[in-house]
Every structure is written in C-alpha cells, then in structure tokens.
Amino acid sequence: MTTTTVGVLRETAPGERRVALVPELAPAAVRLGATVLVEPDAGALAGHHDADYLAAGAAVVGRAELLRRADVLLGIHPPNVDPARDLRPGQVLAALVRPHRIPYLVRQWADRGVTAIGLDLAPDLPAAYPLDAEASQGRAAGYRAVLLAATRLDLCLPPWGTTDGLFEPVRVLVVGAGHAGLQAIDTAHRLGALVRTVEPRHRERAAVAALGAELLDLPGLPPVADDRDPWDTPDRERRPAWVAGLAEAVAHHDVVVTALDLPGRTPPVLLRTAAVARMRPGSVLVDLSAGPEGGTIEGVRPDTATLVGDGVTVIGAGELAAQVPVTASLAYAHNALALLDRLLRGREPAADPVLGPMLVTDRGMVRHEPTRRFLQDATALAGLP
Template sequence: MNPLTVAVRREHEPGEHRVALTPDGVGRLVASGLTVLVESDAGAAAWFDNAAYAEAGAELVATAELYDRAEVVLSIGLVPPERLRTGQAVVGMFAPLRQPEYAADLAAHGVTMISLDGVPRTLSRAQAMDALTSQANIAGYKAVLVAANAYQRFLPLLITAAGTARPAEVLILGAGVAGLQAIGTARRLGAVVHAYDVRPAARGEVESLGATFVELTSVADARGEGGYARALTDDEQLAQQRELAERIGRHDVVITTAQVPGRRPPLLVTADALKALKPGSVVVDLAASPFGGNVAGSEPGRTVVTGNGVSVIGTDNLPATMPTAASTAYSRNITALLLHLVHEGALAIDGGDEIQAGVLITHGGAVVHPGVARLLERTPS
C-alpha cells in the first residue's frame, strides 16, 4: 500500500500569516510513514522557509501539483471547493456551525471535511488536538497588548520623580481560555484586573490569577455543554447588560471574549455602557465578526472612536498577528488529530469514535455532522 499523501497549502486570506503544519510537524508525519507535500512558500509568512520543510522530509511542490496529488489537504482557513475533488479530505478550522453552506458545498464535491473546531474540549485524550484552545490562548494574550498599545497611559502603578501613575483598571468579560489568558497577561503588566463570567465556577480560576471576580445578580448559572456557556434568554441578556453597564464605566480598559458556538456573540457592552466610559478608555472586542460582537458598534479589523473619546477595537484574527507561535501550536494540534485518524497508513473514518463524531462534518457526499445538518435544514433553499 502506498503511504497516505498529506499536503500543506499556503493560506491566501488577507492578513492570514499562519501555516497549518510546521517543519516539526512534517517530521512527525514522515516518521509515521506518511508522504508530506508542502506548497512552495507555505510557511514563509510565519518564518518557516522551504529549506526547513525539505530538511524535515517534505517535498516542495507547486499549487497545481499539490491539489492533484494530495489525499488529505491540511489548512487553516477555507479551501476553495473547486480546488478539491471527490475522495479527498480537507482538515482545518472551518467554523461549520457559522458557515454550514461551505460544508454543503464540500459534500456536493464528495470531499470529506474535518474541522478542528469540533474537537471535544472536555475529552482529556483530545486536548493535544484542541486548536480552538491553542489559538484562543494567543488571542487573549495579544488582546491585552493591543489594548495597552492603544491606551495612552500606563498599565502598572509607577512611582517616579515626576509623580505617581495609578494602575489601570481592566475588566475582562468572559473567563474562558482567551479571557483567562487576558487576565494573566494584564496582571503581569501590572494592571488591577476584574473579570466576569456567567459561569460561577469560573470564580476560582479568575481569583487564582490574581483578579477579582465580578458578581452579578441578574443572571443565574449559565453553564452550557462542552465547557462553554449557554445562550442567555432575552430577558437574562437585557438584565445582564443593565447591570454590567453600571460596572463597565469604572474601568479604563475593557476586553470582551464571550462566544457561544454556532450563535451570534452576546452583546455585553451596549452603546449606553460605552457612553459611561472616560475619554481615552479602550475597549477590545475579541468576538467582533461579520456576525456581530460583544460590543455595540465594533467592526472586525477596525478601530472606532466614539463621540466621548473611547476607542473600540474590533479584532480580526489576532492569532495570525503572531504567526510563528500560532502556527507552531496549530501544527501540534493538527498533527495529533491526523495521527489519530490514520490507521495502517490510511485515513480511517469511524463515526463511532468520540473525537471523530465532533470533527467529521462531511463524508461520502453528505453532511454527517448532526448540528450542521440541522442548520442546513433550516436554511431556505
């Protein structure tokens, strides 16, 4: 049997500088008996050059040859369906609960779609495959640096001959992976940090990082499945917004990180809450997207300055702004998942496997992921 041929494409989305597999990942796959093709200059934007891939055992190829020979294509973003053929598999982070139509397109092309977004985050043996967590860690870290750069004062307490500068008051909304990393980073920079999450169980993690947990009386425990928070009811969300608005104005920097899988991000910072902030305050919306964000008026990839002088920064793919670190982490995730899927040199699809049940989106010409299939059923034809 010929070894499975895995191909690493060069990402083409504007601002995307990551690569799905680093030379270290190539070495692991080659050692496991796989053939690895790498599109020329695939890793250049993340400072992984062609020579490093060749030294690790990859074969450098042009775009057309890559898609012609590949049995499995490794990616980060969406691969154009017309590039793929029946029987191929594609592995990446495709957000199928937000973009179910893409899954339908791949199914129509007979392509097996495997999305790392669906790795079960509470399953211990899947932790090495959890790209959402690895990339959220980077986003949370970078969000604080973005905020510090935009905030025109000091974050830490400084006592100098020119006087004393008080520490910045930072509020983190959402204490998931990105939120916790943001808390830790802001604390390391010397800020006074408060954090809120709809899951009371997050209190211990928040306090362990040296932050103060913000308690609201308006929302009961909102724990959901898979380690995420559940979506709030309309009444709960309105009550939450009103109570948060009273707290937000006391802070200099606000970073929001709240997301609900497959749904529009919850609005946490309303227009009225923005008006309560002091001029020069900074709000960073990690959930900013074309589908909406946590902050009123935020736009992905843009900084909007409100009439009262508050900078609202809508982030756009922060992990891609740290491509070397992000690619290294992602490569370890995708390598672990791929080696889990390969058996005796071939891709072994098994819907009964817990991990595959989460990541397998299309196979055999059909959308097989129940959640994505349900979304497509609701979509008007």
C-alpha cells in the first residue's frame, strides 16, 4: 500500500488536549514522502497553533476537505464521523482504537472497507516498540496518577518531619508493572514514598527491582512467564486466593495505583468496595484502567472521584495523559511517525509482523479477534445470518 496524504484530526472528546502529530515532527513526515494536512486548531490545546504547522510545511484545511483528501487519518481517538458518508474504501485510520469499547463502529469500518490500525495494539516485539502508543501514553498516565493521588492524600509524600525526627514514609502500592505501573513506581519512589508492587511477570519484576521498589507476592499469584496473562489466569481456582491477598494488602497502604496493562480488553474487578473501605481514612486509590465499561475497582467511573467508607478517595483515572498534553502529544507523534514509516514502505499491513497484530479492520473484515468473536456472538444471539 502506498500512502501520500496524511490528515491530522482535531480531537473532539471532552477534556482531550492532545494532538496526533506535532509541528516539529511534520517535516519528518514530509521527508517520508507524505503531504501533511492538519485540521484547524488541532494542536491548539497542546500549545501548537496553525501557524506552527504552516511553518513546518503542513497545510491547514477544514475537516470535510481533510477527510476527502487524506489517505491516512491520524487521531488520538477514533473520529466522530459517519463511516458511510465521511470515510472511503482503502482509507487508513490510526488511533488508540480500543475496539472492545466500540465493536459496532468497528464493524461499520470493515463494511466501508477502511483499514483501522490500533496504536494501542502493538505486539510485544522490539521492532514494534516505536509504534507503541499504549506504552508512551501509559508512562504519562502513570506519572500523572501519582501526582493526582498526592493532591488528594492527607499526607506529604516527600520525607517530612520535625526536629525530633522524620515521620513514617507514605506507603504506596502499585498493582501491575507495565509501562504505566513502572512510571508510577518511579515517580512515587522519587517523591520519597515506600513503594511496593504486585507483579508476577518475570521481566517486569526485574524492572521493579531496578527501580528500588519492593515486590509483594500474593498467595495464588506465582511468578509467570512473560507471555502469559497474569491477571486473568486460566487457573480460576487460584484467583480467589490472590484477590483476597490483594484486599488484605491494600488495607496497609496509603496510596494504591492499579495499573494493569489490558489493551483491547475489559478490566477485571480486583478490589471490592468492602476491601477499599478497610483502608485508613484519607487514603487514595487511582484506577488507571477505569473506562466506560468499569475498572479494576468496584464501582469506579472514569474522570470521577468518589468517597468510600470513612473517607477513602477512589479516583477513576480516565485519560490522564491528556492532562500533560505537550509531553504526551510529542510522544504520540513519534509513535505515529514510526507507523507512517512502515506504511510508506509499500508493504501490505497484514503481511507486516508489526502492523499485522495492530489491524482492527482490513479488506472488509474485522481483524481484531476478540471484537470479531463478540460480533459473531451478538449476531448469533439476534438470530441473524
């Protein structure tokens, strides 16, 4: 596939401040052979104005013209457009797709012949790392999660005390040491907290130790190979034991950050309200998995803080990376540029070992297997052919 015209969309989701391509990387896209179109004010909330894009060699055009001319559409979120009217067969759409949240829209893309690529679905391969927006945005979210918890906590994270000595350090528990979790660990550790981490994967455990955090092992959650899913283990008999162990552990911490890396999946509920209510009044939990379908903490809602029990704050993170739009946009733009580099080589995405697993739709088919199965089951349930 040869693509020449790239369209950068303005985000319309409430609270979203990021942009998919920043002006300083637009010349690099041009050097790859792309013509860059940018929707007016696409980068304004990240401090990038239309004049900056024009000076970088991009053209600023209205949405209708951009949708008509672009071979590749770049966005943070899937655009709020009518696939049948605004998209065309063969067009490429790249974003943080999160297909499990929008299965019926995914089917419309497939029916329209759109090739949708999830920058949140990069495979665990060294060659895929430059395209992994789930990783880059996760790091920004992990950093922000700790700062958000600090603003709600009734204690000071940095070492504090009187002439008689220091107070006890704040105790932080991070559940999951993917990219977001590791950044949360590093941020909390740098702020002087005592950090413990629940993480069964071997590679991530080594990274936790390198950051100076303590590994907290739970009964029924033994270390596993890196290619296994530790949070939804097939051995269902062990899960109640480690979930109970996690409930006991959170009661002894002041801050809990749940940071399970679950691209393309609905998060499992790991902490029930009764367990959260056992924490010390004034404690804070931040759920980085919180989305429209729920999160890892019972009852959590995205972009919402609620009180549980005797004054425990539970925060549904939502899109925390959007709160640091300059850093997050630059990181995302590097991911988008790496994607363009692979696309403009002319190889079919399905035959590319990196792009193949990132395909959500292609050639009229839903390629993301969990979404395809969901749609098949929904069709069968409705009695449709």
